[in-house]
Amino acid sequence: MPVAVLIAAKDLHQRMRDRTAIVAALVIPFVMATILGVTLPNISNRSTAKYQIGVVNDDHGPAALFFVQEVLGSLQRQNLLQLHPTSMAGGRALVRSGRANATLVLPRGFSLAANGESPTHIEIIGNGQIFKQVGTYVVRSVAQSFANQLNSVRLAIASTRKPHASSNEIIRLGEHASEAPKQLKLHEVGLRSKELNLKTHEAAGLTIFFLFFTVQFGFLSIIEERNHGTLARLLAASVSRRSIVFAKLLTCIALGVLSTAVLAAATTLILGADWGGFPGVALLVLACVIAATALSACIATFAQTVQQAIEWQAIIAGLLGAFGGAVFPIAQSGGTLASLSLLTPQAQFLRGLGLLSHGGGPATVLSMLATILAFAAILGGVAMLRMRRLLEV
């Protein structure tokens, strides 16, 4: 057995004997995911792929009917939306009570305006709460796409010098000319693919959050071994420094993969989480384990004591986890914060899982893998440059 494997096996043996490590790596994340799954039943039981949309049709003209029945209706038939025809007051109440993600209002005169050249608008009553904003975005996107289609058809008709086409003609021409439903559909699927259902989000988020704590035992043990004198004993026993580093790397990866695998299996079987296809998930997990390992190695090379390293790791892992949406889906809040959060491995991991859980293959998560591994390469590079200091006895 190679020396590095032998040392890694010893480290894992010690970790398995340490109940604190098992609790931190497995029990706490599972319990937290379960608690969140239970305390957020209304959200977790609802698939975010199926948005509840109130529809207030004050127009009832052909353009409005087409939009409701064909465009929105098509999405409802695909189980993406659940439409709730209602009045203006009812629509507001639906959103306020949380029974609808958004309400879409087609004002009186919408079809006439669409038919002619006068401007019109579609009103969206959205919900500002973080878990429900996605619904607002979905509806806004659908409406925006429809408006774009109408505008493009208008332009096309104007270019054919047919200034008095009826709204039915506009719609037919529009369908024919620009294949409007397909474009709408594509746009909608793009939004849908970024979402994990909440159960899975909580399970995967907490798993990845705690992963950054679990793997730290690998490189922290170098500080422990240095302080206890066993590092000197290993070095005197003709074990090379390179073997020791490789052993700790193996320990981190084994701990990370093992804890993630156990949690993924447990949350799938017990909580009903849907992590997606195995090859893609495995790649994402491995990339995140490497990133977490690089972070812990980097921290270990700067820390003077184990306690200091644990504290730094807790602070950085906590910030990365929160910022990366491991606990709350920060990416859905939109804006600069959401964009910046994509720099974290946690956000990329969850984004990748979102694609995988909706049928994407490993190829769809390549950009996420690249970002996570870039994070690992930067921190791992710093760690390697400083590793000699860590291994001084």
Next chain:
Amino acid sequence: MPATTLDQPPSDAESVASSAPVLRCAGLRKRFGELLAVDGLSLEVAPGESYGLLGPNGAGKTTSISMICGLLASDDGIVEVAGNRLTTASVAAKSQLGYVPQEIAIYLDMTARENLRFFARLYNMRGRAASARIDAVLELIGLAERADDLVKEYSGGMQRRLNMGLGLLHEPRLLVLDEPTVGVDPQSRNAILASIEQLGQSGIGVLYTTHYMEEAERFCDRIGIIDHGKLIAEGTHRELIALVGGQDRVLLSASGDLTRAAEALREVSGVRQVLQSDDGLDLIVDEAGRLLPTLLERAVAAGTSLTAVEARKSNLETVFLHLTGRALRD
């Protein structure tokens, strides 16, 4: 792997074959910034020989040991173990060397047997031979009955014994012990020292650092005295004592004008050295028995009040004092 065991001395053939030094270091030098921690250390340890490296705290003993064991790269000089050149990356030389660090360097959350098995595998020991050797070491260090208990449940003395057992596990040609009795209770200390004496008899070369001269006097065949990173004297106990020419040491515990008393005592014929400390005077003299009445008379006349007087035959402490002008335990 050498065939030498702890219980049996090497055969004549083995003795002849292994008559070359098991440790040879020449011109070892190590600097930490402005501090020259080890300055040209050269020494040899023969098979079966116990060599004590004696010096006060901070003299450079542990730095020397770290270079000899390949834990620390030297700035200059060479180390050879059983004829193999040793560097921080050596394999062959390190496999001939057993290291017992000053601190208890064992895995506390593993059993003694697990600790021994782990290091046996690191030394490429396998199968029944490894198991037999582990059992033998457990017997030797008196932990056979507690072999499967977690080490953290052991007493400090038991942990010390395991610490030493790990250094002996792979039957090294050279055992390096870095102050193995620091912080050890008298009973365990005696057990450790008895084991080391036994090792010397079994043919293993032993390099032993300490700042306890009694230990060095008790079982070291040769002693090197190190101070400020330099080996300032080397030889057998008798040879080192001869350096001070049979001189004796007189300790006067006193209060009062010690400076004046020291000046007065230096004028006495036969007084070689007078060292003043907070609680008295430390003298090296030619014949303590003959000079003692004169010394006491002069000290009292100089205005000191004596509380205790002690005359000692020359020992390593005297030698160190003679060579450096400082006490070994300063």
